Amino acid sequence: MNTRNAIAALATGLLLAACMLLPGRFASDLAVRKDGTFTFHYKGEIVLAPLADPSPSSKDEEQEEFVAAPCSNEDTGEEHDCSAQELAKQKADWAGEQEKRRADKAREQEKSRKAVASMMGGIDPADPRAAQEFADRLSRQQGWKSVVSKGKGLFEVEYEATGRLDHDFTFPTIERLPLVVPFVTVIRRKDGTVRVDAPAFMPGGSTPQMPGLGQAAGKDNAPKLDGHFTVVTDGAVLANNTDEGPQADAGGKRLDWKIGASTPAAPTALIKLAP
Template sequence: MISSLARRFAAPTALLASTCLLSSCFLSPGQFQSELDLQKSGAFSYSYDGEIYLLALSKLADLADEADSSRGEFIAQLCYDDDFTERPCSEEELAEQKRQWEEDRSAARAEKKKESEAVSAMLGGVDPADPEAAEDLAERLERQKGWDKVDYVGDGLFNVSFHIESELTHDFVFPTFEGFPMGNVFVSANLRKGNIVRIDAPGFASQGGGNPMAGLLTGMAGMFDAMGDDAELDTPNLPQMEGTLRITTNAQILANNTDAGPQPDGQNQSLEWEINRRTKSAPMALIQLAK
């Protein structure tokens, strides 16, 4: 049986994990290097090298199942007299308690099945319970342009290398997975009227609202630290978001939220953000392309 401490933490973990999965915030960066080169002509290149964490394939998702299994045994509730004095339960009362417990368990199983189907739909039809799911997803990604390497490490963690070059005649978002609904965004470049580009990296902030997945992981890390060495619950190894986002451009930089501001970089200027779990504000830059 799961210990009371593990039970106490498993329940909120299961709730947060399920909520995050079903609201599309199922991706998080781990250790990474990310670079965006944007020229005033509109030519751009983007690269991401490092880790991507997929919640649906991790032990964190399994924790929801463990929390459910911890409620798998019927435990009779106490019975009381009208004056609130504890007394033995009658056979009829015990039977009613068990009937209600079985009804609740059946409803929970139906809800769990519904959630599993929803998660599978979000993964493009891939069943996360399938042992081959991770390799299937890796193969799908490597068919997409830009994904040069996708290696599954285990526990929901992928090592990837992504690089793409194009013209910014439309908005750009990373990452996108074929067959997936839009999830949480790491980096976006939105083209405005007047050839102004706004670049945001909501996925590279832990403490703001742009990356609910990272916020979940930060909260879970605190919970697992509090659990210490409780051996009755197999806690996951949570990824530590840490890396660098670098933007280079020969265009005019209208605004940015770096600490140091634009720095000379050959014929270009560069902006650089150091990212970790304490990063509060998501990187942002506003760049004027040639009109």
């Protein structure tokens, strides 16, 4: 493999890994207090894209039929009706080509399966136990209160975390699945501000679809991005990209984002904590 192909393969691998986990229908809220404490909550769906729809498309299942090519004289080039011997040779050559194509396709599928399993920390998407294995892995981690597989890569979950922002916070962080587009990040700066970003809470570029999820997208039961994200703080809201800006709330100020197919940009806010 030359350098250009190696770079392309690496870029593709990173892209596929990054969009493995996507939000579906959900409600999420974050409370950031000016004393530096926070509480984060997410309840709803997450989608493990490689398990979304692993079945091949109908086009992949179509069988190509043999079609005889015209026969001609090697010396004169004049066409003639194919003899039984010539047709038999054509069919044998065609069958050999078909077998080679099937073998090549099987090798590529096996390589892809192994690559995805590696990105998923050893979970094989072809294994019927893969969904439960992923659910068990999440359930072992602190903060995951409930993880239920609903089939085809869809999980109904509830997660909650409380802590102090003397370190950054990212959701989700999953054991042996490091390359995930964060749903929500809370970054503490040295100047006493906190930046909140939700890069996965928007359609399109930040959450491109995995093979499988793309096949499922046109189906009525396909996972859809449909959620609500709220930030409440008693600190000073210095910047945000909500439609209505900060609203009065018992906890101070509230920022609301409706997340769906028409969401123009990922939610973001900058909050000043107490000195």
